[in-house]
Amino acid sequence: MQVNRELFNEVMVPNYNPSEVIPVKGKGSRVWDQKGDEYIDFAGGIAVNCLGHCHPALVNALKEQGEKIWHLSNVMTNEPALRLAKKLTDATFGEQVYFANSGAEANEAALKLARRWAIDNYSEEKTQIIAFNKGFHGRTFFTVTVGGQAAYSDGFGPKPQDVTHVDYNDLETFAKLISDKTCAVMMEPLQGEGGIIPPTNEFIQGVRELCDKHNALLIFDEVQTGVGRTGDLYAYQGLNVTPDILTTAKALGGGFPIGAMLTTKEIAKHLKIGTHGSTYGGNPLACAVAEAAFDTVNDAQLLADVKRKEQLFRDGLAAINEKYNVFSEVRGKGLLLGAVLNDQFNGRARDFLVASGKHGLMALVAGTNVVRFTPSLVIPDEDIQAGLARFELAVADVVNG
Ligand SMILES: *Cc1c(COP(=O)(O)O)cnc(C)c1O
Numbered sequence: 001m002q003v004n005r006e007l008f009n010e011v012m013v014p015n016y017n018p019s020e021v022i023p024v025k026g027k028g029s030r031v032w033d034q035k036g037d038e039y040i041d042f043a044g045g046i047a048v049n050c051l052g053h054c055h056p057a058l059v060n061a062l063k064e065q066g067e068k069i070w071h072l073s074n075v076m077t078n079e080p081a082l083r084l085a086k087k088l089t090d091a092t093f094g095e096q097v098y099f100a101n102s103g104a105e106a107n108e109a110a111l112k113l114a115r116r117w118a119i120d121n122y123s124e125e126k127t128q129i130i131a132f133n134k135g136f137h138g139r140t141f142f143t144v145t146v147g148g149q150a151a152y153s154d155g156f157g158p159k160p161q162d163v164t165h166v167d168y169n170d171l172e173t174f175a176k177l178i179s180d181k182t183c184a185v186m187m188e189p190l191q192g193e194g195g196i197i198p199p200t201n202e203f204i205q206g207v208r209e210l211c212d213k214h215n216a217l218l219i220f221d222e223v224q225t226g227v228g229r230t231g232d233l234y235a236y237q238g239l240n241v242t243p244d245i246l247t248t249a250k251a252l253g254g255g256f257p258i259g260a261m262l263t264t265k266e267i268a269k270h271l272k273i274g275t276h277g278s279t280y281g282g283n284p285l286a287c288a289v290a291e292a293a294f295d296t297v298n299d300a301q302l303l304a305d306v307k308r309k310e311q312l313f314r315d316g317l318a319a320i321n322e323k324y325n326v327f328s329e330v331r332g333k334g335l336l337l338g339a340v341l342n343d344q345f346n347g348r349a350r351d352f353l354v355a356s357g358k359h360g361l362m363a364l365v366a367g368t369n370v371v372r373f374t375p376s377l378v379i380p381d382e383d384i385q386a387g388l389a390r391f392e393l394a395v396a397d398v399v400n401g
Pocket of ligand 1 (some may be wrong): 059102103104105107136137138139188192193221222223224225248250
């Protein structure tokens, strides 16, 4: 059957507006579309393809597990899930793991756990959740309500209650809001979708201290920052602030859907038998692929290389900016980078994205004013250079109208 982009409008619910290009094949950081045109991938499936496309370790894990056992349900446990949970807990503060299928589901579990923990330990009144403007936590009704863009949660009727938002990096307002009625604070340790906004040290440490003071759980949503993205295995490890609950997804499966919530035994015990669950969560196929991805990324040399590759991006973008003067700054950490457009190009991030596509480069935006790059963590240096050369052509197109 011949399929094309027009068919999308006919048979797909119109909640997405995908590009005209339909990729059919990928290898490393290169992708080919239906016409055979080649692209360099600086998007990485939105920070998911941490090892690029069709990495041998992931393909082997998928094939091997695919011939053993795919799915059991949580009526039984399985070897890949047990191994992955052991590795995640060995490598982080987390002592126990709940597996889900996506970032939103991992966050949903975290929020439900925090509420249950507070009600069990304190009172029915300790239900407030504080989150941050521009934050993003997924699209289930609870997570989108906790997310910091009302436009995404409006228009669906009554929302989950007792969720309050303040500006990221505004410790003073946060300090006034938090109280003993706060059950949890949910935040990204570097805002991704909201525009690649890093926390100040003072802010993130202050949030941790105030959570301790008011017996509120600190939940780090590391769905985008986790699994090597910032050059640390998890971003919290580079910030010297440890959360009580951490969620991880995106890069965790390297392209296979999986999510997880990590926490301490003391907190985890409140998700008693029957309080929460998922049919697919922790299925052997997903966990086998994730285990291979995790083994590959949890490597000192690979993580050091992420930081080195960050510098290649920063140097390349600075050189482009010297010539064309389009960015006010480049923000972010590791290979989660955002080129912020200056006043002259304010709000035109999408134009840069479209121009990049025309020159064979897949990039992303974060809001209307930031061009975002989240390539494979093992993107070859030559592909970074070649991709930046394509990006320069795109920038020239936008600047020259
Ligand atoms: C992408 C993302 C999510 C949502 O993950 P899904 O797998 O799409 O549900 C949640 N939080 C953050 C920080 C994200 O970047």
